[in-house]
Amino acid sequence: MKRILQSMTMAVTLVAALSLAGCGEAQNRNQAVFILIDIHGDYAAEMERARDLTNYVLGQLTSGDSIAIAFIDNSSFTERNYIARTKFDHRPSVATQQKRIVRSELDAFMERFSVPSAHSDITGGVLLASDFLRESGAGRKTLFMVSDLEEDLMPGMDRDMPLGLEGVEVVAVNVPRRATDNFDPRAYQRRLAQWEARVEDSGGTWRVANDLSRLQELAVLR
Amino acid sequence: MLTDILYVWSDSPAVSVGVWLVIAMVLLYFGRPHAHQLLRNTGRAVNGAMRLAAKSIRQLEERVSERNRDVLLAQGREETEKAIEREFARVNAVVERDLGEYPNLHRKLSDVLQKVEADYHASTAEAPLPPAWAEVTQTIEALPKTADPSVAKVLENIRSTVANSHRETLKAHQKNVAERHRILHAMQPELRKLNASMAKVEKSVASLEEQSRAIDRHMANYESIRKGENRAVHALASSSLTQFFIATIVLIIAAFGGLINFHLIALPMSEMVGGASYVGAVRVSDIAALVIILLEISMGIFLLESLRVTRLFPMIGRMDDRMRKRMAIAAFTLLFIFAAIESSLAYMRDLLAQDREALTQTLAGAEVAEAQFRWIPSVAQLMLGFFLPFALAFVAIPLEAFMNSMRTVLGLVALGLLRLLRLVVRTVGSVANHASKVMVSLYDLFVMVPLGIERLIRQGSNGVKEQVSARRQQRDSGKGGRKSKGAQTEPGLKPREV
Incomplete structure (x- = not known):
């Protein structure tokens, strides 16, 4: 009996030592999600999709995760483009309250919104997202782009630069086929391919999920 | 390269292979006695080594068996002494009362x-x-x-x-x-x-x-x-095995109880220690919940130990009664506090689940409905959180039975493994011995043509020798017959009578 107890003590000590050794290589399991909503021209009518996406994302995030929602307009690389941003508290009850606030802020923005922008500075929005995701220090970073990916910059705006998306998973959501794409489908494919190349050149990964209900199947978030 | 060697005798594969076969046969025929010796000696050596190994395993098996027997008898003696002591205590109580x-x-x-x-x-x-x-x-x-x-x-x-x-x-x-x-x-x-x-x-x-x-x-x-009668040893072994299986089943049930307990308090623990910290791949809140459950089990073990229900820690058993009583009170108090904490955590879990459910409904765009009879699961969780720690406290009893019987079971398993190993070793030795015999026969089968020729030659030479010896015998018998007649016949007797 004494030997058995000694063996058990040793086993427990070993397990504890291994666990403590594992602490040194602690993996960052927090997530950061950035949702970019395009509000230019005709695409502004698709904003309801952004609300659905936000609901899905809020349902998936937990304590310690971060979220930011911003819109794409004429010049998107500004603080005013943020609709809501927060890092969820480590307490689940507080995190739930924060989710409610984020949701209400998005609702308020959608209530306020009336005039679509004339141009769309998608790159500026992506740069904004890149900064937020980098600063979050999360282990997994995801950028959702609710946009038609048709960039239309204002004259004089310089966006020819790397996007800085190292370790970011970019998911293009609800990329509609336009009327002109019907005559030349390759234009749609070129648009997607161009963004894919830009994202991957900047160190990110690229996915397209036109159907929101497929996000769960694609396991975009954990 | 191999093909070149194959076709060294002729371009025809059949001829080439035939020539190689003949060469091989001749070579193998001449090396036959040595090859036979090599094969048979190898077979015998492997067999001998395996027999030796089997003998060693047998000795080890006997030692393990003897050790098991000693352990069983010691355990049985201790148990019976305790039982007799208990009976005497009862007699004493009856006499005193x-x-x-x-x-x-x-x-x-x-x-x-x-x-x-x-x-x-x-x-x-x-x-x-x-x-x-x-x-x-x-x-x-x-x-x-x-x-x-x-x-x-x-x-x-x-x-x-x-x-x-x-x-x-x-x-x-x-x-x-x-x-x-x-x-x-x-x-x-x-x-x-x-x-x-x-x-x-x-x-x-x-x-x-x-x-x-x-x-x-x-x-x-x-x-x-x-x-040390065999009857007693068999009875003790059987009892020990039964104890082991029963204790294992009860421990498995207790483990499921612990799992339910864990799920009751894991979520609310994240309110206290945070839900975003990890140690390795495990959340800190999960570890905290596990620690609480393990502490409850430990308190249960100490309580039962202090009450002398179990005897896992001899040190506690040796304490004087007053000290043990104090320890029992302390263990029970801590267990009660843990149960109260767990009960409140279980209730908190219910509140958090309700809040989360409400948020999910809001996000889905549905109206938050007020569920009827929602208080029933709340109260059930509250009570479960309070009583489960006390139920888990009794895990000390099957744990002690498991520990006591595990030694016997491990001994029996080791014995079985040793027997299996001995069987395998003996089989390998026998197979090697028989394989060497089969190899010798196959060898002879391959060189049967030269062997047949040798046999024919030998028979021929034997026939000539026999003829020569027969003639010699005839010649000798012609001379000897005459000699032997006189030699074999005893004086005074006729040859027929002899």
Whole structure:
């Protein structure tokens, strides 16, 4: 009996030592999600999709995760483009309250919104997202782009630069086929391919999920 | 390269292969004795080595078996000693409880008996009148009436006096009888008391008899274990295995209980220690919940140990009674506090789940509905959180049984493995031996042509030799026959008779 107890003590000590050794290589399991909503021209009518996406994302995030929602307009690389941003508290009850606030802020923005922008500075929005995701220090970073990916910059705006998306998973959501794409489908494919190349050149990964209900199947978030 | 070597004799594959076969046959034929020796020696060597290994394993097996036997007997001896000790404690309790009061009981019985005896004496029937009294009254009644008035008056006075005296005496007698009846009636409760006391004594004695029979049984068992009889060893092994399986099943059930307990408190623990920190791949809140459950189990073990229900820690068993009592109170208090904490955490979990559900409904765009009878699962979780720690506290009992029986089970498993290993080793040795014989036969089969030629040559030379020797024999017999006739025939006897 004494030997058995000694063996058990040793086993427990070993397990504890291994666990403590594992602490040194602690993996960052927090997530950061950035949702970019395009509000230019005709695409502004698709904003309801952004609300659905936000609901899905809020349902998936937990304590310690971060979220930011911003819109794409004429010049998107500004603080005013943020609709809501927060890092969820480590307490689940507080995190739930924060989710409610984020949701209400998005609702308020959608209530306020009336005039679509004339141009769309998608790159500026992506740069904004890149900064937020980098600063979050999360282990997994995801950028959702609710946009038609048709960039239309204002004259004089310089966006020819790397996007800085190292370790970011970019998911293009609800990329509609336009009327002109019907005559030349390759234009749609070129648009997607161009963004894919830009994202991957900047160190990110690229996915397209036109159907929101497929996000769960694609396991975009954990 | 190989193809070049193959076609070195001819371009035709068949011819080339044939030539190589012939060469191989010739070479193998000439190396046959050495090859046979090599194959047979290898087979025998492997077989010998395996037999040696099997013998070593057998010795190890015997040692393990002996060790198992010793452990089983030691455990059985300890258990039986405990059982006998327990029975003696019970006997002591019976003696202290019942027979310890025997002097009082005896005094009571004596008092009751004295009282009954006194009452009995008091109720002795007294003769109502002397036997001659009736004759006197009859004689007086029968006296003749005389004419003399004075005599008649005297007689009448005597008659009336006697009659009065008779009436008075009868009245006194009736009174005495009534008094005796009263005394006898009053004796009834005393007699019942006496009967009850005797029944109590009988019960105590019967209980003692039962205990003594149990002690006899245990003593017989102990004697059998002490002698190391096979019957006792088999019984102990069987008992140990049964204990092991039962304890394992109960521990599995307890593990499921622990799992439920864990899920009850894991979520609310994240409110206290945070839900975003990890140690390795495990959340800190999960570890905290696990630690709480393990602490509850530990407190349960200490509680049962202090109450001497289990004997996992001899140090606690050796403590004096006051210290053990204090330890038991401390363990129970901590267990109670943990149970209360867990109960509140379980309730908090319910609140968090409700809040999360409400958020999910809001995000889905549905109205938050107020569920009916929602209080039932809330109360159930509250109670489950409170009582599960106490239920888990009893895990110490199957844990002790598991630990005690595991030694025996491990010994039996080791024995089985050693037997299996011995069988495998012996089989490998035999197979190697037989394989060498088969290889020798296959070798001979391959070189059967040269062997056949050799046989033919040998037979031919043997035939020539036989013919030569036969001729020699004939020649010798021609000479020898003549010689032998004289040599084999004894003097005075004819050759046929010889």
